[in-house]
Amino acid sequence: MAKKYRKGQFIKVKVTGIQPYGAFVKTPDNQEGLIHISEVMNDYVHDVNQFLSKGQIVRAKVLSVDKNGKLNLTLKENEYFKNEERKRDRRSVLDQIKDTEEYGFESIRQKMPEWIDTAKRHLKDK
Incomplete structure (x- = not known):
């Protein structure tokens, strides 16, 4: 007999x-259940594979249980994923380039205004 899961568990x-x-x-x-990509962390997640892999066991919070017993889950309150989010906030611009951009002068010229705005926001927040 399947266990009864409840919201918040x-x-x-x-x-x-x-x-x-x-x-x-x-x-x-x-x-069975689903952790939607928007429930991995508060920050934007482009690829779930960067955080989860098949066979991995994680601690998740139940958001809801549908009438068929399927679970809707979140990792946003999981300490490991909260720490990952904090690490991402402290990443350098060079790390961001490695993750998302091709190298080259044109891509640097295009991204520079965005990087300057990001740096100004981080300085303002501190």
């Missing part, structure tokens, strides 16, 4: 598959 789940929109998971008693 923290549970351990195993990632069974990853799609562009999120990660499919299962509980130890084989109840």
Whole structure:
């Protein structure tokens, strides 16, 4: 008999598959769920594969349970993913280039105004 899960409960789940929109998971008693890409962290997530992998076990919070028992989960309150979010905030511009851009003078010229704005915001926040 499957366990009854409730909103707000923290549970351990195993990632069974990853799609562009999120990660499919299962509980130890084989109840299925989804961690939508928007629920991995508060920051923008371009690729779920950067944070989760098939077979990984994570601690997630239940957002809701539908009438069929499928779980809607979040990792935003998981300390590991909160720390990852903080690390991303402290990354240098060079790290951001490595993740998202091709190298070259034209790409640097195009991105420079955005980097300056980002640096100004970080200085203002401190």
